[in-house]
Amino acid sequence: MQDKLREHIEKIILLTDDEYLFVKEHFITKKFKKHQFLIQEGDDVKYSYFIISGLLKLVYTDDSEKQHIVSFAMEDWWESDYYAFFTQTKATMSLECLEDTEVLCFTLEQYKKLCDGSPKMLRFFLEKANFGFLASQRRILSSMTSNPKERYEQLLKQYPSLFQRVPKSLIASYLGVSRETLSRLSS
């Protein structure tokens, strides 16, 4: 199982066995069942999660109780309410399992120790953060320039497996369209 983490890190930077041992020590393993919450709105956000297996949704609930899917997260992804995690404030989003899920996770304190103790991991996190920023910027651009049909097709192309694993109502929420509009787009 730990090898998934090593494989993931080594897509960006190679580690010696000793270096990987040091990295691994900073993580703990957790398992969750479908429908369990890793983060609930209003709670402290203790962990950043690397997903070994399973599927989650990161959700923001607005003042009128409407749920907005901020992102899906599956194998090989990192997820958390990162604003709350990094600033040690209360969660404004929730993170819930859509399938049984296994994660490796660390606290902010462990993250800082990892960065202090390993320039390689600092470089790994920088690469991931840059990638996260670019992906968000592309999504902003896509929401400005694409219609729902185009956004649906982009998502289908990028993450074909999502459409097998996630109820259509959630895909619609992620795309910001109604369930009816999605049915029209996907027919």
Place this chain on the structure above:
Amino acid sequence: MQDKLREHIEKIILLTDDEYLFVKEHFITKKFKKHQFLIQEGDDVKYSYFIISGLLKLVYTDDSEKQHIVSFAMEDWWESDYYAFFTQTKATMSLECLEDTEVLCFTLEQYKKLCDGSPKMLRFFLEKANFGFLASQRRILSSMTSNPKERYEQLLKQYPSLFQRVPKSLIASYLGVSRETLSRLSS
């Protein structure tokens, strides 16, 4: 002038004089006049820019020639077409001066040398990248949950000076509303 860069970096991490000297060597200074382009769509993206003074717009032009403002950038900000910069591909956006502008900038090669030679700068860039990711995520969330009036008020609160320095038509383009809607919101 160079002190602006030092002040900016030292908001996150303190440098010795020697360390700052090393950092400074990786930057070059450039000056641009209002309406000049730092990046044009289709060109190579040589530099990441730190803005010493002035104001710029990052623009994406869609297939129907409509311009979308991806972001504004002013003093103390970093800007580039970062996807093109990091992947060394052609620019899909343009970066144009709205005022006379002075920048410090580095190439991807210099950026890598800076990261290799200074774990402190690695940490600085990680902090900036995390912040950039969080700001983008908040903007995605805001576009999902807020109406144009709320988005207008958020922007006004966050960057009051923008409204003195930028034509209303560009603010409208950034918010994704028509010039007429913006007049209604701001009256």
